[in-house]
Amino acid sequence: MAPLVRLAGVGKTFDTGVTALSGLDLTIDEGEFLSLLGPSGCGKTTALRIIAGLDAPTEGAIETTARTAGEGGLSFVFQDPTLMPWATVADNVWLPLRLAGVSRRDAAARIQAELARVGVADFAKALPHELSGGMRMRVAIARALITRPRLLLMDEPFAALDEITRFRLNDDLRGLWRETGCTVVFVTHSVYESVYLSTRLAVMTRRPGRILHEFSVDLPAERNEALRRDQFYLDLCAQASAALARAQGEGVR
Amino acid sequence: MRRPAHRLATVLLPVGVLALTGLFWEALVRHYAIPPYKLPAPTRIAQALAEDAPLLFGALAVTLRLTVAGFAAALVGGVVLAILLTRSRWAALAFSPYAVILQVTPLVAIAPILVIYAGPTATIYLSVFIVAFFPVLAGAMAGLRSADPQLADLFALGRASPWRRLLLLELPSAVPFILAGVRTAGGLSLIGAIVAEFVAGSGGSDAGLAYRIVEASYRLNVPRLFAAVALICAAGLVLYAAVALSCAALLRRWQPDRRG
Numbered sequence: 004m005a006p007l008v009r010l011a012g013v014g015k016t017f018d019t020g021v022t023a024l025s026g027l028d029l030t031i032d033e034g035e036f037l038s039l040l041g042p043s044g045c046g047k048t049t050a051l052r053i054i055a056g057l058d059a060p061t062e063g064a065i066e067t068t069a070r071t072a073g074e075g076g077l078s079f080v081f082q083d084p085t086l087m088p089w090a091t092v093a094d095n096v097w098l099p100l101r102l103a104g105v106s107r108r109d110a111a112a113r114i115q116a117e118l119a120r121v122g123v124a125d126f127a128k129a130l131p132h133e134l135s136g137g138m139r140m141r142v143a144i145a146r147a148l149i150t151r152p153r154l155l156l157m158d159e160p161f162a163a164l165d166e167i168t169r170f171r172l173n174d175d176l177r178g179l180w181r182e183t184g185c186t187v188v189f190v191t192h193s194v195y196e197s198v199y200l201s202t203r204l205a206v207m208t209r210r211p212g213r214i215l216h217e218f219s220v221d222l223p224a225e226r227n228e229a230l231r232r233d234q235f236y237l238d239l240c241a242q243a244s245a246a247l248a249r250a251q252g253e254g255v256r
Numbered sequence: 257m258r259r260p261a262h263r264l265a266t267v268l269l270p271v272g273v274l275a276l277t278g279l280f281w282e283a284l285v286r287h288y289a290i291p292p293y294k295l296p297a298p299t300r301i302a303q304a305l306a307e308d309a310p311l312l313f314g315a316l317a318v319t320l321r322l323t324v325a326g327f328a329a330a331l332v333g334g335v336v337l338a339i340l341l342t343r344s345r346w347a348a349l350a351f352s353p354y355a356v357i358l359q360v361t362p363l364v365a366i367a368p369i370l371v372i373y374a375g376p377t378a379t380i381y382l383s384v385f386i387v388a389f390f391p392v393l394a395g396a397m398a399g400l401r402s403a404d405p406q407l408a409d410l411f412a413l414g415r416a417s418p419w420r421r422l423l424l425l426e427l428p429s430a431v432p433f434i435l436a437g438v439r440t441a442g443g444l445s446l447i448g449a450i451v452a453e454f455v456a457g458s459g460g461s462d463a464g465l466a467y468r469i470v471e472a473s474y475r476l477n478v479p480r481l482f483a484a485v486a487l488i489c490a491a492g493l494v495l496y497a498a499v500a501l502s503c504a505a506l507l508r509r510w511q512p513d514r515r516g
């Protein structure tokens with residue numbers, strides 16, 4: 004089966020002269036949960052934006068079949084919830100369907116189902132500023148899921164949250180991924196988070212970023228709090244940390 | 257426990273001081289027997305206001321009608337022009353000299369020119385429009401450009417048409433900026449009307465308040481002069497409060513996130 008996304012020798016130099024990516028090769032297969040791990044400023048966000056088509060590479064090529072608009076296409080979750088402050092939670096979640104031409108009435112049941120799935124069903128009529136940070140992120144995830152995306156791109160979605168909320172959202176996200184069967188590319192700073200969530204890890208070098216090391220995470224599909232103390236899990240985390248430490252030193256070529 | 261008392265004081269203190277000032281004024285005028293044509297007492301001003309009510313309130317209605325009409329036109333015009341100018345960088349550039357010229361030139365200097373071509377009534381209307389237009393335009397321009405770039409990315413991912421982007425993203429994002437402009441414009445529009453009336457106001461049935469002020473001052477009808485000024489002052493307060501309250505009501509939806 005052809006991969007969902009294939010990046011070949013992708014480079015990105017901004018107008019400012021900053022080279023964020025150089026020689027990035029990455030293949031993303033249908034159905035996997037891939038974490039992108041890398042030092043701050045190594046071009047992770049840039050890579051996601053290129054996959055989404057929000058930025059064009061200045062070098063190399065990208066092939067993907069996931070970039071259809073509307074349903075079954077691609078969704079993006081940013082580091083901040085990025086909700087429209089003037090719109091209710093339900094209207095925020097409606098947005099991607101609205102842009103795809105689905106009326107509010109036709110979308111109503113799906114909006115409610117999506118809010119229930121991420122656990123904020125009671126807040127459909129609330130405004131974003133009335134929610135906590137974790138709840139806002141849940142709404143952002145509901146908005147991303149409502150189009151039933153084939154590819155879900157997430158840029159450090161939980162970085163600003165406290166650890167307990169983050170752990171809970173980690174479990175919920177794993178559940179959602181298994182339930183929907185979509186492909187996830189998840190950017191994070193946290194080694195523990197990436198190993199806990201993923202089926203595969205890709206570690207990037209510091210800027211200009213490229214893939215330094217990839218390894219698959221052979222943990223059981225069923226993951227829970229107990230795993231966080233599991234020796235094999237901790238070994239994988241140590242491996243990933245070592246790769247990340249090497250990545251900090253790489254890149255100056 | 258301190259809160260309600262504090263809130264009461266915020267009302268009572270300024271009102272009390274205002275009342276005391278009035279009493280002092282009244283007492284001063286009576287004690288020294290100052291004639292009304294030099295300084296009318298508050299009661300004398302109130303009397304003038306009552307006696308000249310048809311004349312003064314009629315004039316106030318004329319002024320307010322032009323103020324509100326000019327203000328409303330400026331609101332619509334400012335937002336519409338801002339939408340047009342933010343569609344293209346070249347359009348904004350081409351228009352920029354007019355914006356600067358009209359803004360740095362005092363209205364009193366433009367009004368006599370307007371009278372020649374537009375006549376007195378239209379001059380007042382246009383003057384209100386000119387002073388109220390720029391705060392709204394500037395606010396709307398800044399606001400339309402203030403949309404969260406990540407939200408804009410979401411619209412791009414959804415392949416939103418420019419029209420939907422304007423309606424669902426740019427205009428809602430601009431609302432707080434537009435309202436800030438509207439508040440400024442509200443205060444300026446009555447000033448604009450009064451200034452224009454001083455220059456262009458005409459007598460007769462469509463005489464505005466400023467015209468009555470000039471008239472009363474020529475005739476040395478000092479109590480009426482004071483009454484007219486008090487009326488303008490009250491009208492300005494009401495206008496300001498109306499605009500501020502409706503802006504605050506609209507803005508409740510636009511509260512930013514508490515954090516992040």
Ligand SMILES: Nc1ncnc2c1ncn2[C@@H]1O[C@H](COP(=O)(O)OP(=O)(O)OP(=O)(O)O)[C@@H](O)[C@H]1O
Pocket residue numbers: 017018019021022023041042043044045046047048049050210
């Ligand atoms: N639009 C832009 N214009 C110019 N330079 C940019 C732009 N976007 C990113 N950069 C630069 O590219 C580099 C990589 O940025 P990017 O945001 O992709 O890194 P990141 O890995 O996501 O960092 P972080 O972990 O801090 O989120 C940085 O040096 C950044 O300053």
Ligand SMILES: [Mg+2]
Pocket residue numbers: 047048049158
């Ligand atoms: Mg980033």
